[in-house]
Amino acid sequence: MGLEARLPQGVLLTSVEKLVGWGRAGSLWPATFGLACCAVEMMATGAAHYDLARFGMEVFRASPRQADLMIVAGRVSQKMAPIVRNLYDQMPEPKWAIAMGVCASSGGMFNNYAIVQGVDHIIPVDMYVPGCPPRPEMLLDGILKLHEKIKTEQFVVRPRKGESMEDFRRRTGWEGPKPEDVAGPDNIPQPGERHDLHQVLGSKAVGQVRQ
Amino acid sequence: MDLSSAPEFTVVGADWQELPDAVEDNLMVINMGPQHPSTHGVLRMVLTLDGENVHDCQPVIGYLHTGIEKNLEYRPWTQGVTFVTRMDYLSPMFNELAFCLAVEKLLGITDDVPERAQTLRVLMTELNRVSSHLVAIGTGGMELGALSAMLYGFREREHILDLFEFVTGLRMNHAWIRPGGVSVDVPDGFEGRVRTVIAELRDRFGELNDLLTDNPIWIERNTGIGKLTADQCFDYGITGPVLRSVGVAHDLRRSAPYCGIDSYDFDVVTETAGDSYARYVVRMRELEQSLRIAEQAVDRLSPGPVMVADKKIAWPAQLALGPDGLGNAKEYIQKIMGESMEALIHHFKLVTEGFVVPQGTVYAAVESPRGELGAHATSNGTNKPYRVHMRDPSFVHIGALPALAKGLQVADIIAAVASMDPVMGGVDR
Amino acid sequence: MTDHPRMQVPDVSAQEKLNQIEASVSITLDQRTQRVRDRLASAFRLLTLEEFRGELTAVTTPNELLALLQFCKTDPELACELLTDVTGVHWPGGTREHRAQETTGWPTYSVEDEGRIDVLYILLSVTHGHRLRVRVSVPDDAAEVPSAVEVYRSASMLEREVFDLMGVQFAGHPRLERLFMPEDWVGHPLRKDYPLGGVAVQYKGATVPPPDERQY
Numbered sequence: 099m100g101l102e103a104r105l106p107q108g109v110l111l112t113s114v115e116k117l118v119g120w121g122r123a124g125s126l127w128p129a130t131f132g133l134a135c136c137a138v139e140m141m142a143t144g145a146a147h148y149d150l151a152r153f154g155m156e157v158f159r160a161s162p163r164q165a166d167l168m169i170v171a172g173r174v175s176q177k178m179a180p181i182v183r184n185l186y187d188q189m190p191e192p193k194w195a196i197a198m199g200v201c202a203s204s205g206g207m208f209n210n211y212a213i214v215q216g217v218d219h220i221i222p223v224d225m226y227v228p229g230c231p232p233r234p235e236m237l238l239d240g241i242l243k244l245h246e247k248i249k250t251e252q253f254v255v256r257p258r259k260g261e262s263m264e265d266f267r268r269r270t271g272w273e274g275p276k277p278e279d280v281a282g283p284d285n286i287p288q289p290g291e292r293h294d295l296h297q298v299l300g301s302k303a304v305g306q307v308r309q
Numbered sequence: 310m311d312l313s314s315a316p317e318f319t320v321v322g323a324d325w326q327e328l329p330d331a332v333e334d335n336l337m338v339i340n341m342g343p344q345h346p347s348t349h350g351v352l353r354m355v356l357t358l359d360g361e362n363v364h365d366c367q368p369v370i371g372y373l374h375t376g377i378e379k380n381l382e383y384r385p386w387t388q389g390v391t392f393v394t395r396m397d398y399l400s401p402m403f404n405e406l407a408f409c410l411a412v413e414k415l416l417g418i419t420d421d422v423p424e425r426a427q428t429l430r431v432l433m434t435e436l437n438r439v440s441s442h443l444v445a446i447g448t449g450g451m452e453l454g455a456l457s458a459m460l461y462g463f464r465e466r467e468h469i470l471d472l473f474e475f476v477t478g479l480r481m482n483h484a485w486i487r488p489g490g491v492s493v494d495v496p497d498g499f500e501g502r503v504r505t506v507i508a509e510l511r512d513r514f515g516e517l518n519d520l521l522t523d524n525p526i527w528i529e530r531n532t533g534i535g536k537l538t539a540d541q542c543f544d545y546g547i548t549g550p551v552l553r554s555v556g557v558a559h560d561l562r563r564s565a566p567y568c569g570i571d572s573y574d575f576d577v578v579t580e581t582a583g584d585s586y587a588r589y590v591v592r593m594r595e596l597e598q599s600l601r602i603a604e605q606a607v608d609r610l611s612p613g614p615v616m617v618a619d620k621k622i623a624w625p626a627q628l629a630l631g632p633d634g635l636g637n638a639k640e641y642i643q644k645i646m647g648e649s650m651e652a653l654i655h656h657f658k659l660v661t662e663g664f665v666v667p668q669g670t671v672y673a674a675v676e677s678p679r680g681e682l683g684a685h686a687t688s689n690g691t692n693k694p695y696r697v698h699m700r701d702p703s704f705v706h707i708g709a710l711p712a713l714a715k716g717l718q719v720a721d722i723i724a725a726v727a728s729m730d731p732v733m734g735g736v737d738r
Numbered sequence: 739m740t741d742h743p744r745m746q747v748p749d750v751s752a753q754e755k756l757n758q759i760e761a762s763v764s765i766t767l768d769q770r771t772q773r774v775r776d777r778l779a780s781a782f783r784l785l786t787l788e789e790f791r792g793e794l795t796a797v798t799t800p801n802e803l804l805a806l807l808q809f810c811k812t813d814p815e816l817a818c819e820l821l822t823d824v825t826g827v828h829w830p831g832g833t834r835e836h837r838a839q840e841t842t843g844w845p846t847y848s849v850e851d852e853g854r855i856d857v858l859y860i861l862l863s864v865t866h867g868h869r870l871r872v873r874v875s876v877p878d879d880a881a882e883v884p885s886a887v888e889v890y891r892s893a894s895m896l897e898r899e900v901f902d903l904m905g906v907q908f909a910g911h912p913r914l915e916r917l918f919m920p921e922d923w924v925g926h927p928l929r930k931d932y933p934l935g936g937v938a939v940q941y942k943g944a945t946v947p948p949p950d951e952r953q954y
Contacts (some may be wrong), residue, residue: 130346131344132350133373133399134349134350134373134375134395134398134733134734135395135481135482135734136442138398138399138481139349139480141448141459142463142466142467142470145459145463145464145467146460146461146463146464147462147464147467151506157805158328160345160346160347161543162344171375172373173375175372175373175374175375175737176374176919176920176923177371177372177374177918178343178351178372178373181342181343181344181372185344189638204939205937206375207380207391207392207395208375208377208380209609209934209936209937209939209949210375210376210379210380210934210935210936210949211376211377211379211927211932211934211935211936211949212376212379212918212919212927212935213375213376215937229635231480231481231482233480241488246801267948282592339739370917370918371916371917371918371919371920374919376927376934376935378903378928379927379928379934380934380949383934383950384949385948389740413821414791415791417791511739514739515742517739517741518739518742518745522742522744522745523744543819543820543864544890544891544892545891545892546820546821546822546890546891546892546895546896547892548820548862549824557864559864562915564864564867565867565869577846590745593739594745596739597739597745641845669791670790670795670827670858671790671791671793672793672823672869672871672873674822677835681822681862683822683823683860685823685825685858685860687827689834695827696825696827696928698823698825700823700825700860704895704896704899705822705892705895705896707895708891708892708894708895708896737918738918
C-alpha cells in the first residue's frame with residue numbers, strides 16, 4: 099500500500115497489512131470486459147449455477163474507474179489492444195488482471211496476424227486461467243488463487259499510464275507469471291511423468307463413452 | 310481531422326446560448342464504445358444525436374477480428390472445424406454444421422452420411438438453438454434492466470450445456486460435427502437424459518414467459534422499437550428471426566433443407582409487427598418448436614454408424630477412456646496395430662494429412678439462431694482449404710443498424726440492437 | 739408456455755398445412771436450378787453458366803455485373819430479393835498445380851496464371867427458394883469492380899469486407915474504408931502473398947514454428 103512507501107524502512111505493519119489484504123480480496127469488483135466465447139463462460143460463472151456473488155463479485159462494474167479486477171475474457175485483436183490498455187490505465191490502483199482463456203494468456207489457437215499473442219504484452223497479468231473456454235469452476239479456481247495472492251501481496255506495483263510492458267519490467271523488475279499463478283488442477287503431470295487417470299478421477303468416469 | 314474550415318465562435322459566458330443557435334445543426338457525435346455493458350459484445354456505435362434523439366448510428370466493427378478464415382487455409386479440412394466453431398460462439402454446432410455440409414458437398418458424400426449421424430446433428434443443433442435463444446432473451450433482458458431474465462436464461466442453458474458436455478466433452482466450442490458425420494457417438498443413457506431435459510425446459514420456459522411476455526415495462530420498452538419492413542429486410546440482406554418477425558415465412562429448414570430436417574414436424578414461426586417485441590415473441594415461440602424437433606429426433610434414433618462408410622474420409626478414432634487418458638479405445642488400438650494394416654494406414658493418413666477434397670466452389674447454408682449461416686468453400690484439390698468464407702448473419706444484420714436506429718432515442722438503441730441479437734464473434738470472424 | 743395466448747401457433751387447417759408443405763417441396767432443387775439456368779440463358783445470351791454439385795454460377799464481366807444483378811432482382815421468375823454474400827478468392831500469378839482427377843488429385847498439370855481475384859456474389863430468392871452465384875474476375879494488381887450498393891444495400895458491409903481483406907476497389911461505394919483491420923493497416927490480409935503472421939511457440943523446452951512454416 100502507499101503507506102509503507104512513506105514510512106522509514108524496516109517498519110512493518112503486519113496486522114494492518116492482513117486486514118487490508120482481506121478487505122481487498124473480499125469484494126473484488128470485476129470490470130465488464132468480455133470479448134468472445136470466454137465472456138459467455140464468465141457470464142455463466144456470474145449466473146445462478148456457479149455463483150460469483152458468494153465472493154462479493156457479482157457486480158460487474160461498467161465503468162473501469164469503479165472496478166479493481168479486469169478479467170480479460172476472450173481473444174484480443176489488433177484493433178482492440180489499445181482499448182484494453184486504455185481501460186486498464188483508467189482503473190484506479192490497486193488493480194489486478196486475470197487472463198481468462200488461452201487466447202488472452204498466449205494467443206490461443208489463433209497464431210496469426212490478427213490476434214495479440216497474449217494480453218500480457220499489453221497489461222501485467224496476475225493470474226492465468228487456461229482453457230478454451232475454461233469451465234466456470236476453473237475460472238473460480240483462478241479467482242480464488244488470486245484472492246490468496248492479494249491477501250499476501252504487500253506492494254501493488256503497476257505501470258504508469260501509457261508505459262509499455264518492456265519499460266515497466268525494466269523499471270520495476272516485475273517478473274510476471276510464476277507456476278502457481280496458473281489456475282487449474284495441481285496434479286497435472288510434468289514432462290516425463292505419467293499417472294493413472296482412473297485413479298485421479300475415481301472409479302466412475304464422468305460419462306461412459308461408448309466403446 | 311482537418312479543422313481549418315470549421316466555423317469559429319467566441320463565447321465568454323452569459324452569451325452561451327448563442328453558440329448552439331449559431332451552429333446550424335445541433336448535433337452531437339457520441340461514441341458508444343467497444344466496451345459497454347449493454348452492447349452485445351465489442352460493438353462500437355458512433356451515434357449522431359440531437360439531444361436524446363438519434364439521427365444516425367454508424368457501427369464500427371473489427372474489434373474481435375481473429376483471422377479465422379486465413380487460419381483455415383493452413384490446416385487440414387477436419388481441423389477447420391475447430392476454428393470455425395469459435396466464430397459465432399453462441400451457436401457453435403451451427404458453424405460446424407455449415408462448414409461440414411460445405412465439405413461434404415465438395416466431396417460429393419452428402420447422401421452417404423448415415424441416418425444416425427443426421428438425426429444426431431439435427432438433435433444437437435436444435436438444442437443449440439434453444440441455448441442460443443435463451444442467451445439472446447436473457448442478455449436482452451439484462452440490458453434493459455430485467456436482471457432476472459438473465460439468471461433464468463442462463464440456468465436453463467446449464468441443462469443443455471450439461472448435455473453437450475455429456476456427449477462431446479465440452480460445454481462450448483465442441484468440434485463434434487466433422488465432415489462425414491459426427492466424431493463420437495452418444496453415450497448410454499443419453500436418450501433418457503434428453504427427454505428429462507426437454508420436459509424440464511418446457512416447465513421453465515413457462516416461468517420465463519411469465520416474467521417477460523405480459524410485463525408492461527417489457528412491452529413498453531420493446532413495442533414499436535426498431536421497426537423494419539419486409540422490403541427493408543430484403544434490401545439489407547436480413548434473414549432469420551428478424552425476417553420472420555416482419556411476416557416473411559422464410560426458413561432454410563423448409564426451403565433448402567439439410568440433414569433431412571424437412572421430414573420433421575414443426576411450424577415456421579412468424580409475426581407481423583416487425584418491431585423488437587415481435588422478434589422476442591418469434592424467439593420464444595421458436596424455443597417450443599425446437600423442443601418439438603428435438604423430441605422427434607430422439608424418437609427416431611436407431612442404432613447405426615455415425616460416420617460415413619468410406620474409410621478414406623471417415624474420422625477414424627473410436628474414443629473412450631483409455632489407459633492414457635481420453636484417447637483411442639483399447640479395441641481400436643488392437644485393431645489398427647495388430648489386425649488390419651489398412652486401418653492403420655487410414656488412421657495415419659487421416660490424422661496427419663487429412664483427406665483430399667476435389668476442386669470446386671460450393672456454398673452450404675444452415676438456419677442458425679440468427680439467420681442464414683453459410684460456408685462458401687473453395688478447394689484446389691489438396692488436403693487444406695484454399696479459401697473458406699463464412700457468411701455470418703450477424704455481420705449482415707449489423708449493416709442494417711442505421712435503418713434500425715432511425716427515430717429512436719439512445720436507450721432504445723439498446724433494445725433494438727438486443728433484438729437483432731448480433732454475436733460479435735460471427736461479425737468479426 | 740404454449741397455453742399463453744401470445745405463444746399460440748395460428749390455427750391452420752390440416753388441408754391448408756398440407757398444401758403449404760407440398761408447395762414448398764413440389765419442385766425439386768434440381769428443377770429450380772434448371773429453371774433459373776434457362777431463364778438466364780434466354781435473357782443474357784453471351785453469359786457463361788456453370789453447374790457444380792447442383793449449384794449454378796453465372797460468369798460475367800465487371801461491365802455487365804450491375805445489369806445482371808438488377809435483372810436477377812427485378813425479373814419475376816428469378817426474383818432474387820437478397821444478396822446474401824460477397825466474397826473474394828485470390829488466385830495469385832505464377833505457376834500453380836491443377837489436379838485433374840476428383841478424388842486422387844492425380845495426374846496434376848501446371849497452369850500458368852496471371853494473378854486474379856474472383857469476386858463471388860450469392861443471390862437468394864425467398865419467393866422461389868433458389869440460389870444463384872455470380873462470378874466476376876479482376877486482375878489482382880488493378881482489382882476494380884462496380885459497387886452493387888445501388889441494387890442491394892447489404893452490399894455496403896459485404897463489399898467493405900472484401901476491400902479490407904482482399905484489396906478489391908468497389909467503384910461507387912459510399913464508404914469504402916477498412917472494416918476489420920485498424921485504419922492505418924498496410925496490406926490486405928487474406929491475399930495469398932500476405933503471410934499468416936504467426937510467432938514461434940515455446941512449450942516445455944521445445945519450439946514449434948508458426949503454422950505457415952511447418953512441414954506438415
